[in-house]
Amino acid sequence: MNRYLQPKKEDWDVLLKRPTATYAAIEPLVFEVFDRVQKEGDVAVNAYTQKFDKISTKVKAIAPTDILAAEANISEALKTAIKLAKENIVCFHKAQKTAPVKVETQPGVHCWQEKRPIEKVGLYIPGGSAPLFSTLLMLAIPAKLAGCREIVLCTPPDAAGKIPDVILYTASLCGVDQIFAVGGIQAIAAMTFGTETIPGVYKIFGPGNQFVTVAKQVATRYQVAIDMPAGPSELLIVADDSANPEFIASDLLSQAEHGPDSQVLLVSLSEGLMEKVQLAIDVQLQALPRKDIAAQALANSKMIYFSSDAEAITFINAYGPEHYIVCVKNEDKYLTQLVNAGSVFIGNYTPESAGDYASGTNHTLPTNGYSKQYSGVNLDSFLKAITFQKIDEKGIQKIGPAIELMAAAEGLEAHKNAVSLRLNSLKK
Amino acid sequence: MNRYLQPKKEDWDVLLKRPTATYAAIEPLVFEVFDRVQKEGDVAVNAYTQKFDKISTKVKAIAPTDILAAEANISEALKTAIKLAKENIVCFHKAQKTAPVKVETQPGVHCWQEKRPIEKVGLYIPGGSAPLFSTLLMLAIPAKLAGCREIVLCTPPDAAGKIPDVILYTASLCGVDQIFAVGGIQAIAAMTFGTETIPGVYKIFGPGNQFVTVAKQVATRYQVAIDMPAGPSELLIVADDSANPEFIASDLLSQAEHGPDSQVLLVSLSEGLMEKVQLAIDVQLQALPRKDIAAQALANSKMIYFSSDAEAITFINAYGPEHYIVCVKNEDKYLTQLVNAGSVFIGNYTPESAGDYASGTNHTLPTNGYSKQYSGVNLDSFLKAITFQKIDEKGIQKIGPAIELMAAAEGLEAHKNAVSLRLNSLKK
Numbered sequence: 001m002n003r004y005l006q007p008k009k010e011d012w013d014v015l016l017k018r019p020t021a022t023y024a025a026i027e028p029l030v031f032e033v034f035d036r037v038q039k040e041g042d043v044a045v046n047a048y049t050q051k052f053d054k055i056s057t058k059v060k061a062i063a064p065t066d067i068l069a070a071e072a073n074i075s076e077a078l079k080t081a082i083k084l085a086k087e088n089i090v091c092f093h094k095a096q097k098t099a100p101v102k103v104e105t106q107p108g109v110h111c112w113q114e115k116r117p118i119e120k121v122g123l124y125i126p127g128g129s130a131p132l133f134s135t136l137l138m139l140a141i142p143a144k145l146a147g148c149r150e151i152v153l154c155t156p157p158d159a160a161g162k163i164p165d166v167i168l169y170t171a172s173l174c175g176v177d178q179i180f181a182v183g184g185i186q187a188i189a190a191m192t193f194g195t196e197t198i199p200g201v202y203k204i205f206g207p208g209n210q211f212v213t214v215a216k217q218v219a220t221r222y223q224v225a226i227d228m229p230a231g232p233s234e235l236l237i238v239a240d241d242s243a244n245p246e247f248i249a250s251d252l253l254s255q256a257e258h259g260p261d262s263q264v265l266l267v268s269l270s271e272g273l274m275e276k277v278q279l280a281i282d283v284q285l286q287a288l289p290r291k292d293i294a295a296q297a298l299a300n301s302k303m304i305y306f307s308s309d310a311e312a313i314t315f316i317n318a319y320g321p322e323h324y325i326v327c328v329k330n331e332d333k334y335l336t337q338l339v340n341a342g343s344v345f346i347g348n349y350t351p352e353s354a355g356d357y358a359s360g361t362n363h364t365l366p367t368n369g370y371s372k373q374y375s376g377v378n379l380d381s382f383l384k385a386i387t388f389q390k391i392d393e394k395g396i397q398k399i400g401p402a403i404e405l406m407a408a409a410e411g412l413e414a415h416k417n418a419v420s421l422r423l424n425s426l427k428k
Numbered sequence: 429m430n431r432y433l434q435p436k437k438e439d440w441d442v443l444l445k446r447p448t449a450t451y452a453a454i455e456p457l458v459f460e461v462f463d464r465v466q467k468e469g470d471v472a473v474n475a476y477t478q479k480f481d482k483i484s485t486k487v488k489a490i491a492p493t494d495i496l497a498a499e500a501n502i503s504e505a506l507k508t509a510i511k512l513a514k515e516n517i518v519c520f521h522k523a524q525k526t527a528p529v530k531v532e533t534q535p536g537v538h539c540w541q542e543k544r545p546i547e548k549v550g551l552y553i554p555g556g557s558a559p560l561f562s563t564l565l566m567l568a569i570p571a572k573l574a575g576c577r578e579i580v581l582c583t584p585p586d587a588a589g590k591i592p593d594v595i596l597y598t599a600s601l602c603g604v605d606q607i608f609a610v611g612g613i614q615a616i617a618a619m620t621f622g623t624e625t626i627p628g629v630y631k632i633f634g635p636g637n638q639f640v641t642v643a644k645q646v647a648t649r650y651q652v653a654i655d656m657p658a659g660p661s662e663l664l665i666v667a668d669d670s671a672n673p674e675f676i677a678s679d680l681l682s683q684a685e686h687g688p689d690s691q692v693l694l695v696s697l698s699e700g701l702m703e704k705v706q707l708a709i710d711v712q713l714q715a716l717p718r719k720d721i722a723a724q725a726l727a728n729s730k731m732i733y734f735s736s737d738a739e740a741i742t743f744i745n746a747y748g749p750e751h752y753i754v755c756v757k758n759e760d761k762y763l764t765q766l767v768n769a770g771s772v773f774i775g776n777y778t779p780e781s782a783g784d785y786a787s788g789t790n791h792t793l794p795t796n797g798y799s800k801q802y803s804g805v806n807l808d809s810f811l812k813a814i815t816f817q818k819i820d821e822k823g824i825q826k827i828g829p830a831i832e833l834m835a836a837a838e839g840l841e842a843h844k845n846a847v848s849l850r851l852n853s854l855k856k
Contacts, residue, residue, distance in 0.1 A: 077833055078834070078837055080830070081829070081830035081831075081833040081834050082830075082834065084827065085830060085834065087533075088533035088534060088537070088539075088827070091531055091533045092529075092533055092539045092541075095529045095530075095531045096529050096541060098526060101520075101523045101524050102523075103519055103520050103523045103788065105515075105516035105519045105520055105788035106516060109516070109782075109787050109788065111516075111520045111787055111788045111789050113520075113524060113789075116766070116767055117767075118800065118801050119767060119768075119800065129839055130837075130838045130839035130840070131837075131838065132838060133834075133837070133838070134834060134838060166837060202800045202801040223796070223797060223798070224801075225798075225801040225802065229648075244853075246849055247846070247849060247850060250842065250845050250846040250849050251846050253842040253845070254840070254842040254843040254845070254846045256842070257840060257841070257842040257843070258840075284842075284845065287845075288842050288845070289839075290839075290840075290841065290842065294842065335816070338544070338814070339544055339545075340544075340547075341814055342814070342815075343814070343815045343816070343817070344814060344815070344816045344817070345817055345818075346816065346817065346818040347818050347819070347820075348850075349819050349820055349821055349824045349850055350817055350818055350819040350824075351824075351846040351847055351850065352843075352846070353831050353835060353843040353844070353846045353847050354537075354817065354819055354824070354831060354847070355815070355817055356831075356835075356843060357830070357831045357834045357835065357843075358827045358830050358831050358834065359537050359819065359827060360531065360537065360539045360817075361539050361815040361817055362815065366812075369651060370651070370653075371812065371814075372546065372547065372630045372812075373546050373630040373631045373653040373812060374653065374812055375812040375813040375814075376813070376814075376815060378541065378813055378815075380808070380813075384794075384799065384800075384801060384802060384803040385803035385804070385806055385808075386766070386769055386770070386771070386772060386799075386803075386804075387770075387771045387772065387783070387789040387790065387806075388771070388772040388774065389771070389772070389773055389774065389778055389782065389783055389788075389789055390773075390774040390775050391775070391777050391778040391782055391787065392775075392777055393777055395777065396777045396778075396779075396782070399512065399516070399782065399786045399787060401509070402508070402509035402510075402512045402513060402785070403509075403782060403784075403785045403786050405505055405506055405509040406506070406509050406510065406513065406561075406562060406785045406786065407784075407785060409506055409558075409559075409561070409594060410558045410559065410560060410561070411557055411558035411717075411718075412558070412682070412685060412686075412718075413716055413717050413718065414678065414681040414682040414684070414685040414712075414716050414718065414722065415682040415685070415781040415784060415785075416781070417678050417682070417712065417715075417716070418675070418678040418679050418681075418779040418780070418781045419779055419781050419782070421674055421675060421678050422675060422776075422779065
């Protein structure tokens with residue numbers, strides 16, 4: 001990892017910078033696929049699956065018998081692990097339910113806010129080297145808890161045209177309604193417009209490669225919402241001599257193995273710790289199956305020494321990490337002064353892996369500095385708040401004259417008249 | 429208004445349709461302005477203010493003396509009205525504050541969620557025929573309550589280069605930090621990138637014309653979030669014979685006066701009521717200063733008769749109105765079965781004007797069917813949720829083995845190792 005000692009504020013820009021991917025080159029292809037899927041539906045989806053995935057299956061909902069067969073292929077140990085994770089994720093997300101907010105703002109003016117589920121949601125789980133069933137847990141569980149009526153899953157087929165057993169098992173366990181072996185741009189387009197087979201949805205969730213990322217951005221032009229903008233995964237650790245350097249090294253490596261563009265930062269209040277962490281990384285790296293990927297990510301990663309908590313905290317808030325591990329003696333200071341982060345892991349026995357899989361928190365989080373304005377996925381991501389008001393005769397008499405004055409000052413006489421008519425009717 | 433009696437479901441599409449504006453023609457201009465503002469800052473902002481607004485002022489923050497002078501020009505009656513509205517809006521939005529969510533998902537596994545303010549927010553208030561100080565109340569009050577550190581307001585200068593007094597007064601009353609007489613695309617670009625004078629922000633709120641709408645969409649390409657996509661304002665009323673036809677007419681007209689593209693719908697369970705409402709509209713329209721605008725909107729508006737509540741409710745949910753007035757005997761049925769709407773107004777003494785100005789609810793709401801997946805602006809619009817977790821030795825021993833299994837099943841050995849190292853250290 002690259003080291004920086006007490007960098008001056010005017011030099012922070014380069015340390016805070018994320019890789020800037022420009023997707024302009026991909027957009028014409030995405031627009032082409034969207035256009036054809038909108039016009040031709042399943043025929044286009046099948047054509048693109050053939051073209052991009054080299055598979056000639058026809059899109060159809062996975063049959064319940066296939067799901068049962070998949071279940072039989074999962075070890076009991078893995079099933080038990082997935083169920084424990086599910087239990088914890090349910091527990092934490094259920095606790096996020098909010099009661100209706102009810103207020104009488106003036107006598108006779110009753111206002112309240114209630115949340116209702118987004119009826120139709122689409123979940124996208126990428127394919128690739130390993131089946132990301134943990135991400136499916138993170139999306140399907142809150143969708144189900146929120147009460148979404150129609151939960152659709154699209155995920156790419158493997159070389160045999162199949163969806164991995166563990167994905168089918170997890171989808172069924174979490175109550176996904178329909179599952180399709182369709183991936184890439186065509187999956188996002190299908191959930192945007194709906195086809196003869198794949199239902200259109202109101203909001204699309206989930207990670208993906210650059211094609212899926214651009215496709216989700218394009219989907220927002222067609223009345224569909226998305227969970228959040230995507231970028232490479234990130235981890236920032238702040239640590240002092242109270243931290244265990246081997247644990248810190250293992251956490252940095254678990255971030256680095258995600259991909260060559262993973263963002264890995266260690267902010268340290270101790271030069272000695274930095275030295276020990278580097279040594280531990282060198283040892284642990286050798287044993288990893290994905291060591292080439294991790295080594296590439298580490299080559300671009302940074303260890304930054306600050307002598308004061310104040311500077312470290314300012315730097316961390318300016319970065320706004322997706323994952324943030326706090327391993328320092330005075331952790332309270334770092335937590336109370338935290339403004340921007342996706343998910344925070346505190347102390348020596350709280351690895352990022354815990355939140356990635358099984359502690360109960362969500363792992364779909366804002367990257368790329370988006371923690372400055374976005375929440376990670378949570379129960380509210382699958383709900384929308386509606387406001388209600390009911391005003392009685394007394395209430396409109398109380399606030400009516402103010403409304404008349406304000407509407408007139410905005411030049412909206414019909415708005416004023418809607419109140420005046422009611423007030424006049426009460427004078428009779 | 430156009431009338432439809434008991435339309436068949438296969439004919440609903442045309443009734444549910446919104447005007448589809450295509451903004452592709454505007455995008456090149458928006459990209460040009462963004463590009464120049466990013467490179468040249470204030471110089472570009474001033475050049476575009478000269479070009480688009482024909483005003484040669486230089487951008488600078490409004491001085492406190494100007495704000496004091498503005499305050500002196502507002503009538504005490506209007507000030508009192510604005511303060512009453514503020515009191516109610518504060519009351520309703522303060523009630524939306526949520527306590528941290530804390531859960532021990534397993535013994536020793538502590539997870540919690542806390543909300544933190546978005547540090548820098550930008551509010552845009554359009555210019556035009558009247559100063560929309562009510563929208564400023566709706567945006568600045570929750571921003572301040574949320575604890576946003578920097579609240580920036582941009583609004584176009586009038587012909588004399590000034591901001592209307594009532595906007596300055598309201599901004600000051602609500603605690604806006606900096607005010608700039610800059611409008612249009614250049615205002616959105618300035619808040620996106622920041623200039624020498626105008627601070628860059630993390631999220632931009634507020635309505636605007638088609639140029640501002642496209643500029644906000646473009647801003648999302650540059651790490652800025654926006655409140656929601658925009659479209660013409662809408663009102664759907666459902667009414668039966670328990671409704672007062674004059675009141676209904678006045679509400680339809682208050683929506684129609686917004687603009688020729690305003691969406692106005694009356695869903696009625698009574699043909700007789702439709703007749704009476706039309707007569708009342710014909711009378712009331714004549715007295716309105718904006719009757720030409722209202723008449724244009726009414727020419728495209730619809731009265732739809734359904735004989736059953738079930739059909740009416742299905743239709744209303746399929747439309748997902750921004751504003752929804754419910755004036756029926758069995759109102760509970762319509763409220764409990766409601767899925768998609770922005771804000772709901774119940775009963776004969778609850779005009780939309782109440783929520784537009786002073787009842788306490790927010791009037792920045794999802795249009796164009798976006799109530800299917802977006803909330804209106806609320807306190808949470810200015811906050812983001814961060815999750816935290818702290819796991820102790822007992823906790824990691826409880827969930828660690830499940831994490832190891834799941835990480836291995838996803839082929840992420842470094843994730844597994846981060847847990848194994850900790851578990852091994854506890855075996856010693």
